[in-house]
Amino acid sequence: MAETATVAVDIGRLITALADAITAHADELTALDQAIGDGDHGLNMKRGFEAVRADTTIAAKPLPEALKALGTKLVMTVGGASGPLFGTLFLTLGKELPADPDGAALAAAFAKAVDAVSARGKSQAGQKTMLDVLYPVAAALSAGKSAAELVAIADASAEGTKPMKAIRGRASFLGDRSIGHVDPGARSSALMIRAAAEVLGSAR
Numbered sequence: 768m769a770e771t772a773t774v775a776v777d778i779g780r781l782i783t784a785l786a787d788a789i790t791a792h793a794d795e796l797t798a799l800d801q802a803i804g805d806g807d808h809g810l811n812m813k814r815g816f817e818a819v820r821a822d823t824t825i826a827a828k829p830l831p832e833a834l835k836a837l838g839t840k841l842v843m844t845v846g847g848a849s850g851p852l853f854g855t856l857f858l859t860l861g862k863e864l865p866a867d868p869d870g871a872a873l874a875a876a877f878a879k880a881v882d883a884v885s886a887r888g889k890s891q892a893g894q895k896t897m898l899d900v901l902y903p904v905a906a907a908l909s910a911g912k913s914a915a916e917l918v919a920i921a922d923a924s925a926e927g928t929k930p931m932k933a934i935r936g937r938a939s940f941l942g943d944r945s946i947g948h949v950d951p952g953a954r955s956s957a958l959m960i961r962a963a964a965e966v967l968g969s970a971r
Contacts, residue, residue: 773869774967778833779826784962786816792958799951803933808849808951815845815853830868834861849952852888852897859883874908881905894934895945897952900924904960914968921960925953 789796789812797809818840819825825836838857842850863876881901885891892902903924907917926949933945 773867774873776830776868777966778828778830781963781966782816782819782826782837784966785959786820788958788962789813789816789955792955796951796955799949799954802948803945804951805847807847808955811845811847811849812853812955815841815850818844829866831861831864831866834858834864837861848888849955852884852952853955855883855887856880856901870911874905874911877908878905890934893931895928895931895950895953896933897950897956899928899931899950900953900956900960904956914964918961918964921957925949925957928953 793809793813795809796812797806800806800808819837822836822840825833825840827833828836834857838854838859838861840854841857842854844850845853857880859880860876863879865872868876881898884901885898888896888898890896890898892898900921904917904921907920912920928950929948930946931950932943933950
């Protein structure tokens with residue numbers, strides 16, 4: 768990924784891609800959460816992104832404001848722990864990104880957004896959470912990896928949570944019984960990375 772080229776972002780397409788990805792996999796995410804969580808992750812995420820999709824004012828905003836509006840909508844509609852965490856990701860991206868970012872700005876903003884999620888959730892990589900996808904993707908983005916490489920890293924990182932013991936989140940209450948299950952937050956993060964990479968990749 769060329770770090771000096773402007774990254775064209777069609778926020779309408781991005782919202783549609785994110786909502787489509789989460790909606791299509793809502794049952795899978797719910798099943799993952801039934802194994803180690805409250806069992807409502809898929810339903811909550813679907814509700815949040817459908818609310819984002821339904822708010823047609825978001826796509827009409829400049830990129831930073833659109834991302835902040837998206838994050839706010841997720842905080843208000845997703846519920847549980849996921850709403851504030853995914854909301855923080857998009858809110859921070861909106862705060863850090865310029866209206867016409869290049870690859871370097873996108874990488875820097877994403878890194879700060881992931882750190883904000885870490886601070887909000889009081890967690891870090893290696894604890895079987897969404898951060899186990901977001902941090903490797905942030906590193907790959909900073910290293911200038913291609914969209915296809917980002918997707919592969921996100922998918923592999925989500926799968927990599929399967930042998931982990933949960934340290935943070937609802938799954939941590941299960942102790943060793945959390946081992947052997949993919950973390951639903953990590954999986955939903957990978958789905959969103961794939962959706963975003965496809966939109967941004969096609970715009971390059």
